[in-house]
Amino acid sequence: MKQNNTPLLQVKDLRVEYLTAGDPFAAVQDVSFDIHQNEVLGLAGESGCGKSTIAYALMRLHKPPALIRSGDIRFEGRSILTFDAERLRAWRWSEVSMVFQSAMNSLNPVMSILGQFSDMLKAHGKISRGEIIARTAEMLNMVGIPAERMHAYPHQLSGGMRQRVALALALTLRPKLIVMDEPTTALDVVVQREILQEVLRLREELGFSVLFITHDLALMAQISDRIGIMKGGEIVEIGTTEQIVTNPQHDYTRALWSAMPVLEQPKEAGANVR
Amino acid sequence: MLDDHVDILRLEKITKTFHIKPVFGSAKTVEALRNVNLSLKPGKALALVGESGSGKSTVGRMIVQHYEATSGRILFEGSDIADIADRASQMRYRQAVQMVFQDPFSSLNPAHTIRHHLQRALRLHQPDHAGEADVCRILDEVELDPNTTPDKYPHELSGGQRQRVNFARALAVNARLIVADEPTSMLDVSIRKSVLALMQRLKAERGLSILYITHDIATAEYLAEDTAVMFRGQVVEQGPTSDVVGAPKHSYTQLLRAAVPDPRQRLLAGDSGFSSHAKDVREASAHLVTGMIEQAPGHFTAQQ
Numbered sequence: 269m270k271q272n273n274t275p276l277l278q279v280k281d282l283r284v285e286y287l288t289a290g291d292p293f294a295a296v297q298d299v300s301f302d303i304h305q306n307e308v309l310g311l312a313g314e315s316g317c318g319k320s321t322i323a324y325a326l327m328r329l330h331k332p333p334a335l336i337r338s339g340d341i342r343f344e345g346r347s348i349l350t351f352d353a354e355r356l357r358a359w360r361w362s363e364v365s366m367v368f369q370s371a372m373n374s375l376n377p378v379m380s381i382l383g384q385f386s387d388m389l390k391a392h393g394k395i396s397r398g399e400i401i402a403r404t405a406e407m408l409n410m411v412g413i414p415a416e417r418m419h420a421y422p423h424q425l426s427g428g429m430r431q432r433v434a435l436a437l438a439l440t441l442r443p444k445l446i447v448m449d450e451p452t453t454a455l456d457v458v459v460q461r462e463i464l465q466e467v468l469r470l471r472e473e474l475g476f477s478v479l480f481i482t483h484d485l486a487l488m489a490q491i492s493d494r495i496g497i498m499k500g501g502e503i504v505e506i507g508t509t510e511q512i513v514t515n516p517q518h519d520y521t522r523a524l525w526s527a528m529p530v531l532e533q534p535k536e537a538g539a540n541v542r
Numbered sequence: 543m544l545d546d547h548v549d550i551l552r553l554e555k556i557t558k559t560f561h562i563k564p565v566f567g568s569a570k571t572v573e574a575l576r577n578v579n580l581s582l583k584p585g586k587a588l589a590l591v592g593e594s595g596s597g598k599s600t601v602g603r604m605i606v607q608h609y610e611a612t613s614g615r616i617l618f619e620g621s622d623i624a625d626i627a628d629r630a631s632q633m634r635y636r637q638a639v640q641m642v643f644q645d646p647f648s649s650l651n652p653a654h655t656i657r658h659h660l661q662r663a664l665r666l667h668q669p670d671h672a673g674e675a676d677v678c679r680i681l682d683e684v685e686l687d688p689n690t691t692p693d694k695y696p697h698e699l700s701g702g703q704r705q706r707v708n709f710a711r712a713l714a715v716n717a718r719l720i721v722a723d724e725p726t727s728m729l730d731v732s733i734r735k736s737v738l739a740l741m742q743r744l745k746a747e748r749g750l751s752i753l754y755i756t757h758d759i760a761t762a763e764y765l766a767e768d769t770a771v772m773f774r775g776q777v778v779e780q781g782p783t784s785d786v787v788g789a790p791k792h793s794y795t796q797l798l799r800a801a802v803p804d805p806r807q808r809l810l811a812g813d814s815g816f817s818s819h820a821k822d823v824r825e826a827s828a829h830l831v832t833g834m835i836e837q838a839p840g841h842f843t844a845q846q
């Protein structure tokens with residue numbers, strides 16, 4: 269077993285800039301965190317604080333005008349910033365995958381759902397047509413979509429169904445780390461909960477880590493082992509979920525909690541958060 | 543005024559079936575809507591909530607004539623929209639009813655400034671009132687800076703600001719009904735609140751009617767007088783929002799209400815309790831609706 273104490277992912281002093289007409293804009297600065305094996309790390313913070321910029325940098329999917337100015341990102345101890353194009357291609361999706369923000373628009377519009385699974389599976393190993401169909405059916409079932417819908421094109425699915433397909437695609441190659449950038453924004457709470465429970469079940473079965481980005485703090489608290497809170501490109505506080513929920517240290521974390529809309533709970537008037 | 547009693551929008555027994563033809567194999571049909579009845583009063587908001595894939599967006603798209611009904615009628619201010627014959631009436635309808643989508647980016651052209659978007663819309667409605675002053679007035683109305691915003695391109699605005707531009711466009715053509723399909727679900731909490739507040743204000747001050755499609759029942763409570771809950775193409779519960787969201791009677795609505803994330807409760811890998819309960823509720827809620835039972839004045843649940 270490869271059980272050891274080296275974190276799966278180590279981010280150290282990361283600085284990402286966007287080159288603009290004027291001075292470069294540092295969207296992410298001095299960001300350091302680890303993600304351990306089998307850990308769900310939540311990342312929260314207001315719109316524009318740099319969450320997606322980090323997500324793209326981790327996959328090395330950042331494109332100009334974004335630039336990793338300094339710092340390091342290590343995956344299983346190796347710096348991914350040194351990977352050449354070939355290595356990067358083999359590594360991406362099979363070892364680290366991503367569910368993009370607004371994933372419902374990230375699917376290829378002119379290819380059937382089966383086609384998209386097929387492309388993903390074929391690019392990473394020899395596989396028969398029968399196996400592709402079986403695997404696609406299995407993955408669709410996992411996210412609550414009838415297998416027969418594999419022949420549909422993205423526009424023939426609802427927004428939430430497309431988002432679920434993107435999530436299923438990210439899980440297909442059984443990567444070690446999955447970056448989920450607002451993966452459930454188009455889902456109702458019942459389906460959202462079922463799918464996230466399924467992700468956790470799969471994690472128990474296969475073992476993988478998740479970077480979970482969301483603006484829904486309640487949801488984040490439900491799924492994360494640890495939570496990092498970002499503001500203005502920096503991580504202002506990082507700790508266990510328990511600590512961030514019940515005993516936040518930073519004023520900004522407290523402000524985020526108090527801004528959270530709470531639906532009146534009709535059942536029990538339980539203790540309030542914090 | 544008598545007009546106040548006429549619903550601005552009515553869906554009567556709307557059914558929509560899609561046919562999917564795969565490259566291989568036989569065609570499949572999807573019953574996206576089954577016998578849907580809905581009504582919306584002028585100056586009010588109706589929230590349409592429900593399961594992902596239950597047909598909410600299809601309802602919205604049929605109202606703006608992206609799709610035709612397989613059967614049933616859609617009445618706008620009392621007349622069947624399928625009967626609109628001449629181009630002029632068609633144009634009038636297309637202006638009166640505007641759709642705002644979830645992705646605030648998708649509906650704006652990245653190559654054009656905000657001024658261009660708004661002037662185009664203004665010209666449609668009132669050709670001689672499409673000047674700079676009118677653009678500013680409308681931006682002001684959706685709480686965007688009238689000085690700096692006109693020259694900006696969509697990518698220079700935040701998600702919340704872009705969504706405001708979409709509402710501004712609806713105002714520019716003087717829409718009377720806005721079909722807002724998950725307009726806030728891609729926005730973060732604070733911005734979401736402000737966009738909701740904008741919709742609330744447009745409703746209260748401009749008398750706009752809103753069909754608010756959402757999966758967030760907490761926001762339905764804030765904005766909508768009435769709420770309808772959809773499951774598998776059918777309406778399973780509807781009535782005043784305070785009843786439907788506050789004291790749901792249908793098992794699916796109750797499930798939806800109970801699944802709202804509670805930060806004190808951790809999700810577990812093997813929480814079969816929730817999943818198996820959800821499965822039972824789904825099975826029961828998928829049956830054909832044979833009638834509606836009145837639980838309280840105006841509050842109906844499906845009989846299945």
Ligand SMILES: Nc1ncnc2c1ncn2[C@@H]1O[C@H](COP(=O)(O)OP(=O)(O)OP(=O)(O)O)[C@@H](O)[C@H]1O
Pocket residue numbers: 286288293295313314315316317318319320321322333334369483701730
């Ligand atoms: N292509 C770009 N050019 C210049 N600035 C950019 C670009 N993309 C993002 N930014 C800026 O970088 C900052 C971080 O953006 P990012 O998308 O990472 O935020 P986020 O935390 O993911 O926000 P959200 O919650 O809205 O998704 C923002 O201020 C944004 O305006």
Ligand SMILES: Nc1ncnc2c1ncn2[C@@H]1O[C@H](COP(=O)(O)OP(=O)(O)OP(=O)(O)O)[C@@H](O)[C@H]1O
Pocket residue numbers: 423424425426427428429454455456560561562572573574592593594595596597598599600601757
């Ligand atoms: N153009 C189409 N062709 C075939 N099927 C379609 C088409 N549009 C929608 N459907 C199907 O109709 C059903 C209802 O879809 P709709 O988009 O209305 O759901 P929704 O309630 O808006 O879901 P979500 O909350 O996920 O957006 C889905 O099963 C979808 O796949």
Ligand SMILES: [Mg+2]
Pocket residue numbers: 319320321369449
């Ligand atoms: Mg983002």
Ligand SMILES: [Mg+2]
Pocket residue numbers: 426427428598599600723
């Ligand atoms: Mg939809």
